[in-house]
Amino acid sequence: MTVEPNVQDLQNEILDLEARLQNAKSRLTLVSAPQQAPEAASPRWEDLALSADSVLAPSHALLLLSDSALPLGSFAYSSGLESYIAHNKPLPRSITPVASLHRFLRLSLASMGSLSLPYVLAAYRNPTNLETFDNDLDASTPCPVAQRASVAQGRALLGVWERAFRGAYAASSPHLSRDVGAWKGASAIEAFSDALKSSTDDELGPKGHFAPLWGVVCLAMGMDARQTAYVFMLNHAKAVLSAAVRASVMGPYQAQSILASRDLQDILAERIDLGWQTAVEDAGQVVPSLDLWVGRHELLYSRIFNS
Amino acid sequence: MPIKSPFESSIAKPGQGKVVLSLLPPGNPSLSTLTYKYPLKLITRSPDFVPQSTLASASQPVHLYLLTYGGGLLPGDEIDVSIRLEPRTRLIVTTPQGSTKIFKTETGPGRTLSDQSRQALDVQIGRDAALCYLPDPSAPFKNSRYEQIQSFTVDSTAKDSTRSSLCVLDWVTQGRTSRGENWDFHLWKGKNEIWMPDETAPSNSPLNLETEATSKRRLKLLLRDSLILSDETNAQTDIGESDQPSKSLIRERTSPHGVIGTLILYGPVFESLSSFFVDRFTSLPRIGARNWSSSAPAAAESAPHSDSKVTYTAARVRAGCVLVKFGAEDFETARDWLGGILREEGSIAREFGEEALFCL
Numbered sequence: 001m002t003v004e005p006n007v008q009d010l011q012n013e014i015l016d017l018e019a020r021l022q023n024a025k026s027r028l029t030l031v032s033a034p035q036q037a038p039e040a041a042s043p044r045w046e047d048l049a050l051s052a053d054s055v056l057a058p059s060h061a062l063l064l065l066s067d068s069a070l071p072l073g074s075f076a077y078s079s080g081l082e083s084y085i086a087h088n089k090p091l092p093r094s095i096t097p098v099a100s101l102h103r104f105l106r107l108s109l110a111s112m113g114s115l116s117l118p119y120v121l122a123a124y125r126n127p128t129n130l131e132t133f134d135n136d137l138d139a140s141t142p143c144p145v146a147q148r149a150s151v152a153q154g155r156a157l158l159g160v161w162e163r164a165f166r167g168a169y170a171a172s173s174p175h176l177s178r179d180v181g182a183w184k185g186a187s188a189i190e191a192f193s194d195a196l197k198s199s200t201d202d203e204l205g206p207k208g209h210f211a212p213l214w215g216v217v218c219l220a221m222g223m224d225a226r227q228t229a230y231v232f233m234l235n236h237a238k239a240v241l242s243a244a245v246r247a248s249v250m251g252p253y254q255a256q257s258i259l260a261s262r263d264l265q266d267i268l269a270e271r272i273d274l275g276w277q278t279a280v281e282d283a284g285q286v287v288p289s290l291d292l293w294v295g296r297h298e299l300l301y302s303r304i305f306n307s
Numbered sequence: 308m309p310i311k312s313p314f315e316s317s318i319a320k321p322g323q324g325k326v327v328l329s330l331l332p333p334g335n336p337s338l339s340t341l342t343y344k345y346p347l348k349l350i351t352r353s354p355d356f357v358p359q360s361t362l363a364s365a366s367q368p369v370h371l372y373l374l375t376y377g378g379g380l381l382p383g384d385e386i387d388v389s390i391r392l393e394p395r396t397r398l399i400v401t402t403p404q405g406s407t408k409i410f411k412t413e414t415g416p417g418r419t420l421s422d423q424s425r426q427a428l429d430v431q432i433g434r435d436a437a438l439c440y441l442p443d444p445s446a447p448f449k450n451s452r453y454e455q456i457q458s459f460t461v462d463s464t465a466k467d468s469t470r471s472s473l474c475v476l477d478w479v480t481q482g483r484t485s486r487g488e489n490w491d492f493h494l495w496k497g498k499n500e501i502w503m504p505d506e507t508a509p510s511n512s513p514l515n516l517e518t519e520a521t522s523k524r525r526l527k528l529l530l531r532d533s534l535i536l537s538d539e540t541n542a543q544t545d546i547g548e549s550d551q552p553s554k555s556l557i558r559e560r561t562s563p564h565g566v567i568g569t570l571i572l573y574g575p576v577f578e579s580l581s582s583f584f585v586d587r588f589t590s591l592p593r594i595g596a597r598n599w600s601s602s603a604p605a606a607a608e609s610a611p612h613s614d615s616k617v618t619y620t621a622a623r624v625r626a627g628c629v630l631v632k633f634g635a636e637d638f639e640t641a642r643d644w645l646g647g648i649l650r651e652e653g654s655i656a657r658e659f660g661e662e663a664l665f666c667l
Contacts, residue, residue: 083594087594107560135527136531140532142532144622204626285533285535286560288534288567288634289561292632296618299593301593301594
């Protein structure tokens, strides 16, 4: 009587372990060879079904973090779009507003991928250095307009973590090996949050920039590095397109069709591949004009976005 | 401090240069070290100039000319200059050969991408010391690859009016416009960093640092201005080339400018210039965009003014550091604009003499 359930249990355990091994292997290939197509490396459906627990948990976090209702206040900023439109006005007859927006989106994603994405990934990989990354990103932010936008969203993310996500994610099953990273991420956020609250140095103390905090929060919620980078870049594209809709450049359907397009997916994958191996010391601005547009947003006579 | 080797100058690698400027009592600037090796050439001159400064610590400036044989860098050339300014000294650095020409990199079968040229400048600025570095722009020729790293370490133990001061201009043009070049190079990477010794780490003499490796660990990054103009042929060559020719990539990202630059100001010597820039920027006429529709008539343009030809921002970032970023149609426009402002404000000419503005 007692033998059969044991066999059953063992078989289940073997299946579960195999599924987790498969899952870990696929994540390893993703981390070591980012240029591979994600479809090729992701676990097969039969594995997904077997290890529903371990695979669905990060997807749940993925859905939470990619939700546009995540209260980060990203809608208040246009990432320089409003200023770009004002500086390129009137457009030559040959260029439509939508084509001009396509250009801006391309430039904005390139800049995000070269300047901020390395900090997302670095913080994801080395959560204990969060405070250094925060300082270095602050030092690399050329104007107060961009700094305010990044810090406001970073602190909002910290608030969401503390008030909403921490309860569900910080204490989750520490005995599983896959959660060692998550545990490190969660404790790095706590340490940073304490440093931020106790800091007396407004000028050079911790600021709470968005990119490194995003990396650590994603780590704490069990996301893999590729997803972390992808959602970061996709959320930025969403923010720019949402700003474009509100600035009357295009309608909401047009914005969704750009978001869904193969072109955008290719750009995101290309930018993530380029940023994947970039050390934070080598992160830099690839679109100098963007710094000028963002910095001159303050000069606009009328503004619908924060600067 | 390690004992200086008497053979130091002879063991220097090609392109290396070292300058130490100190102040002998009562106030005579003196170069205690000046070494350099081909293709780099360093020439110094002590102008007969007495600063009309409001700062009591002002001393007579020394002028350092940074030269390279041929007025530019060939593929594979590496320039590595380290400068140390002892307390209260003042140094002017200029490039008397015109723009720094970055010659093209051959990418034949036998040559590798490491044939790009590099320039590194490392300056340690002591308390009350000041650096005024207003060079000509860098002019990368078609198909060239270039990287420069300029790192400045200031003394953080000094406070307020005894802080280190620096003024650094870094600008790059689209190339030889006379030959139709328009951002046609492969790579131009420029990084400017200001470091300060971390106050939380125990350190008695922050400017007496042993080696690069040990010193970086105890330093805190104050400012990093990093610009990467790349046609992205280096990595992932296949991606992106099909839908957009990589040649236009840098042009698209710098458009509509023909010259891009950054001016970094820090410290008490440049305080009035910093405020001048920030005030000038914040009092610029508002950009009158009242209607989002592109078919609406453009807002009335302000009267022709040198500021209207140059797109710029000026902002106080961290620890009183002021960052000015600008873009202009061509080199002459940017030079006239910047030279005009620096002369109008006048503090550089008063503190360092008119020759500090030699390149402008």
